[in-house]
Amino acid sequence: MAKEIIELIVNGDRYEVAVEPWRTLAEVLREDLNLTGTKIGCNQGDCGACTVLMEGRSVSSCLTLAAEAHQREIVTIEGLAQGPEDLHPLQEAFVEHGAVQCGYCTPGMILSAKHLLDHNPTPSEQEIRQGLSGNLCRCTGYSKIVEAIGAAAAKMAPAGEGE
Amino acid sequence: MLQNHSMKTPEIFQARYGARAARVGSSLPRADALAKVTGREPYACDFYHPDMLWLGVKRAGVPHARLRGIDVAAARELSGVAAVLTHDDVQGSNRQGVVRKDQPVLVDDKVRHAGDAVALVLAMDPASLARALELIRLDLDPLPGVFDLDQALAPGAPLVHGDNPQGNLMLAGQVTIGQGLDALDDCAVVVQEVFRLPRQEHAYLETEAGWALWDPDGGLTITASTQTPFRDMAEVAEALGLERDQVRIKAPYPGGAFGGKDGVSVQSLLGLAALAAPGVPVKIWLDRQESFIASPKRHPARLAYRLGAGQDGTLQALHAVLHYDTGPYDHLGGVVATLGLEHSGGAYVIPHVHLETYAVYTNNPVGGAFRGFGVPQVNAAMEGMMERLAGRLGMDPAKLRQKNILRPGSLTPVGVTLDCSVGLADCLEQAAGHRLWTRRRPWKAAAGPHQRRGVGLALALHGMGYGPVVPDVANAKIELSDQGRLVVYCGVVDMGQGNASTYLQVAGHLLNQDLAHLELVLPDTARTLPSGSSSASRTTFTYGRALLAAAGELKVRLLKRAADMLMVPVEEMTLVPGAVRHLTSGRELSLKDLAGFMAGEERVAVHSFRAPVSPQRPSDDPGLTLHGLPHRIFSFGAQLCGVEVDRLTGRVRVLSLVTFCDVGNVINRQVLEQQVQGGAAQGLGYALWERMRSREGRIIENDLSTYIIPTAGDLPDMELVVVPGFEPEGPFGMKGAGELPTDLPAAAVAAAVADACGAAPNRFPITPQVVLELLHQGAARNLA
Numbered sequence: 018m019a020k021e022i023i024e025l026i027v028n029g030d031r032y033e034v035a036v037e038p039w040r041t042l043a044e045v046l047r048e049d050l051n052l053t054g055t056k057i058g059c060n061q062g063d064c065g066a067c068t069v070l071m072e073g074r075s076v077s078s079c080l081t082l083a084a085e086a087h088q089r090e091i092v093t094i095e096g097l098a099q100g101p102e103d104l105h106p107l108q109e110a111f112v113e114h115g116a117v118q119c120g121y122c123t124p125g126m127i128l129s130a131k132h133l134l135d136h137n138p139t140p141s142e143q144e145i146r147q148g149l150s151g152n153l154c155r156c157t158g159y160s161k162i163v164e165a166i167g168a169a170a171a172k173m174a175p176a177g178e179g180e
Numbered sequence: 181m182l183q184n185h186s187m188k189t190p191e192i193f194q195a196r197y198g199a200r201a202a203r204v205g206s207s208l209p210r211a212d213a214l215a216k217v218t219g220r221e222p223y224a225c226d227f228y229h230p231d232m233l234w235l236g237v238k239r240a241g242v243p244h245a246r247l248r249g250i251d252v253a254a255a256r257e258l259s260g261v262a263a264v265l266t267h268d269d270v271q272g273s274n275r276q277g278v279v280r281k282d283q284p285v286l287v288d289d290k291v292r293h294a295g296d297a298v299a300l301v302l303a304m305d306p307a308s309l310a311r312a313l314e315l316i317r318l319d320l321d322p323l324p325g326v327f328d329l330d331q332a333l334a335p336g337a338p339l340v341h342g343d344n345p346q347g348n349l350m351l352a353g354q355v356t357i358g359q360g361l362d363a364l365d366d367c368a369v370v371v372q373e374v375f376r377l378p379r380q381e382h383a384y385l386e387t388e389a390g391w392a393l394w395d396p397d398g399g400l401t402i403t404a405s406t407q408t409p410f411r412d413m414a415e416v417a418e419a420l421g422l423e424r425d426q427v428r429i430k431a432p433y434p435g436g437a438f439g440g441k442d443g444v445s446v447q448s449l450l451g452l453a454a455l456a457a458p459g460v461p462v463k464i465w466l467d468r469q470e471s472f473i474a475s476p477k478r479h480p481a482r483l484a485y486r487l488g489a490g491q492d493g494t495l496q497a498l499h500a501v502l503h504y505d506t507g508p509y510d511h512l513g514g515v516v517a518t519l520g521l522e523h524s525g526g527a528y529v530i531p532h533v534h535l536e537t538y539a540v541y542t543n544n545p546v547g548g549a550f551r552g553f554g555v556p557q558v559n560a561a562m563e564g565m566m567e568r569l570a571g572r573l574g575m576d577p578a579k580l581r582q583k584n585i586l587r588p589g590s591l592t593p594v595g596v597t598l599d600c601s602v603g604l605a606d607c608l609e610q611a612a613g614h615r616l617w618t619r620r621r622p623w624k625a626a627a628g629p630h631q632r633r634g635v636g637l638a639l640a641l642h643g644m645g646y647g648p649v650v651p652d653v654a655n656a657k658i659e660l661s662d663q664g665r666l667v668v669y670c671g672v673v674d675m676g677q678g679n680a681s682t683y684l685q686v687a688g689h690l691l692n693q694d695l696a697h698l699e700l701v702l703p704d705t706a707r708t709l710p711s712g713s714s715s716a717s718r719t720t721f722t723y724g725r726a727l728l729a730a731a732g733e734l735k736v737r738l739l740k741r742a743a744d745m746l747m748v749p750v751e752e753m754t755l756v757p758g759a760v761r762h763l764t765s766g767r768e769l770s771l772k773d774l775a776g777f778m779a780g781e782e783r784v785a786v787h788s789f790r791a792p793v794s795p796q797r798p799s800d801d802p803g804l805t806l807h808g809l810p811h812r813i814f815s816f817g818a819q820l821c822g823v824e825v826d827r828l829t830g831r832v833r834v835l836s837l838v839t840f841c842d843v844g845n846v847i848n849r850q851v852l853e854q855q856v857q858g859g860a861a862q863g864l865g866y867a868l869w870e871r872m873r874s875r876e877g878r879i880i881e882n883d884l885s886t887y888i889i890p891t892a893g894d895l896p897d898m899e900l901v902v903v904p905g906f907e908p909e910g911p912f913g914m915k916g917a918g919e920l921p922t923d924l925p926a927a928a929v930a931a932a933v934a935d936a937c938g939a940a941p942n943r944f945p946i947t948p949q950v951v952l953e954l955l956h957q958g959a960a961r962n963l964a
């Protein structure tokens with residue numbers, strides 16, 4: 018069919034991809050760029066598993082056409098850590114605080130949390146829960162996810178701020 | 181690109197966390213967590229290949245019909261379509277099922293529910309697949325269906341399975357203990373109620389997915405999101421007419437399962453499709469709606485109870501009649517109904533009981549395994565009866581329970597002696613002493629305008645394992661690798677509960693190793709050994725016991741070999757991380773060097789363990805025994821719930837939830853908290869929001885915007901109190917904890933809502949409409 022060449026800037030790398038106009042960003046990330054850390058749980062924007070950051074904002078990549086992301090900066094879960102010694106504080110906190118069970122919601126959760134902390138570095142528990150309201154988790158009951166995000170926020174906050 | 185990831189996750193994990201000692205009792209980070217937070221863990225749905233074919237399913241769409249024909253001509257002619265398959269292409273039995281093989285892989289005679297698979301399409305791309313599925317024409321002769329329990333059991337009802345000797349009764353079983361029903365006549369007080377519980381959807385975030393490859397020389401390999409790789413292997417082989425050794429199942433970490441992937445979902449379909457496309461990988465990934473339509477659910481239930489007691493509150497007699505809607509196929513419905521029967525009297529001593537359980541075929545969605553496995557239903561009912569009895573007698577609900585709870589040596593309601601560890605009294609004592617309970621009056625009085633608060637208490641027990649007949653066996657294998665690492669071959673799936681990591685912790689503890697020297701092989705029927713399903717609160721207990729024995733055997737061998745090489749007495753040797761050390765001289769032999777001196781088979785230890793079963797037979801009915809009655813080892817728990825009810829809208833908010841549990845000794849507190857919090861969250865969803873209704877066999881709530889599972893804003897922070905315990909049969913004294921937390925919330929929330937409203941619910945979920953009715957009843961009762 019009629020494919021368009023689009024340019025995506027994903028985790029700092031530029032990709033040129035030929036895509037049909039109806040394909041979603043989630044599909045292209047997973048199938049064409051092999052970035053399968055972005056998950057799909059419902060394909061209609063209910064669950065948040067496909068959350069990525071586009072120009073710093075969290076978006077459901079299953080509701081975003083790949084063409085809409087043309088020349089935009091995308092951050093996926095693979096872009097948060099460069100190596101074993103370079104985990105993002107959120108990733109580290111999710112491991113240490115036991116916020117991961119089956120792990121399928123985890124990439125989306127972490128990116129929603131990053132969006133939250135980028136805009137509100139010292140959120141209250143209530144604000145964290147609100148910040149995650151678009152991300153479903155069926156395993157954890159959220160307590161440890163909320164705890165992990167609080168811990169990451171405390172670690173990331175400049176001295177004197179937060180706790 | 182068969183390999184998704186260049187950096188191997190065990191190496192990343194070991195680089196970062198390798199120095200952590202694997203000690204039982206420590207909250208060691210889970211070995212799978214790092215790969216999951218970096219997006220590197222490959223799930224079954226994450227496979228893509230340039231040559232792969234997409235597999236899709238034509239589903240019946242009607243709940244009950246005779247299949248007269250399938251017109252696939254137009255679909256076959258479509259460009260981009262590689263194959264269209266029907267029952268004619270199935271070479272084997274075309275039947276599957278965990279207990280009773282009553283479910284077709286592809287419908288060949290009759291459609292029994294709307295989600296039945298009728299035909300398959302293999303296509304080059306998803307768009308061609310979707311078009312081809314639309315082009316398949318089913319010639320169906322509609323049949324009248326049965327959509328509720330009464331309809332199904334009425335004389336002359338349409339039969340779901342014409343060949344079932346009991347009509348639409350899939351399983352019927354009874355247990356009578358003591359004087360049974362007659363004892364109710366002698367009770368000073370009798371309370372009765374009928375409870376209705378909804379169908380619950382697992383809503384795991386990863387829908388059913390997998391891929392398969394048929395290599396005519398090497399056999400069929402299926403990688404799937406499953407809880408049961410070894411059973412799948414047998415089922416797929418039989419259904420498709422292959423030998424078992426031609427089928428290999430690989431089970432990556434599922435993206436959630438909770439019982440919903442206990443049994444074949446897409447595996448046989450994948451196998452059939454792969455056979456039609458030799459050498460080409462085929463992938464299936466159900467969309468959310470198809471997953472909801474096709475997958476098994478928690479059984480809707482109608483539970484009629486009569487409970488009798490003396491004036492002092494001592495329980496005397498129980499009559500319980502349980503009906504479970506199992507949908508069109510057995511799946512695990514008979515086992516669910518039997519576990520429900522065993523737990524229908526709750527955590528109490530009741531000398532006289534008459535218990536009846538019925539699993540009923542209908543043309544509704546399939547009922548199957550879901551964490552709790554029939555127990556959340558009956559526990560909501562039995563605890564509801566205890567609340568009603570306390571109300572009738574004017575007794576404190578905690579004191580009434582204290583008078584009647586199971587203790588070591590008690591007979592359970594089905595008359596079986598409890599000889600496992602029993603910490604229920606401690607759970608209840610801790611709950612009754614918790615500030616949420618002792619300070620509940622001032623807490624309730626602090627409710628805001630138009631709000632009412634209530635506090636509820638519930639108890640539960642949960643039996644572990646398969647029961648007496650089906651062998652509850654795990655086969656552990658551990659190997660010293662060339663690299664000097666101890667490799668645990670994990671034959672039982674970790675669907676998120678953390679058992680795989682716990683195996684490393686247990687083996688590491690026994691062998692005194694850190695995480696850098698431990699490695700895990702995930703379930704694969706060609707590499708790991710059969711260890712049963714990931715279900716029944718059994719995974720850590722049963723495989724853990726097998727692993728301890730295997731690791732113990734390997735330890736003896738390693739020490740002996742190292743002692744021989746250093747020419748010292750074996751008693752002077754010990755294992756330290758990465759090495760064997762001679763204690764008196766301090767000389768060491770690294771595990772890597774040691775491995776080089778040991779032959780392949782000498783470096784491998786295996787052990788088979790069968791979980792203890794009860795020799796007692798509460799019933800003469802062989803059907804109940806076959807389906808798992810009775811259990812021998814139980815976990816116990818209590819829960820306190822504090823709710824706030826909005827008098828104007830009927831909305832319920834859960835403000836506090838505290839769980840008290842006796843699960844034996846705790847191997848990893850963090851993993852236990854995960855289980856309790858997550859299990860309780862599913863239970864809260866079941867109590868308050870979740871229901872999948874079906875109208876004439878078609879589900880109404882068919883996506884995640886209409887089927888409501890809890891979000892972060894809906895749930896309270898959850899507290900866990902573990903009472904000290906040690907189960908002598910368990911590895912390091914542990915007992916299973918996976919299901920108990922899910923058994924409690926419906927009961928605890930109902931008690932709290934009753935406390936707030938002045939009237940107790942008998943319908944679940946407790947929707948705002950139910951709450952407004954309860955408030956009305958409560959107000960009327962106050963006036964009277």
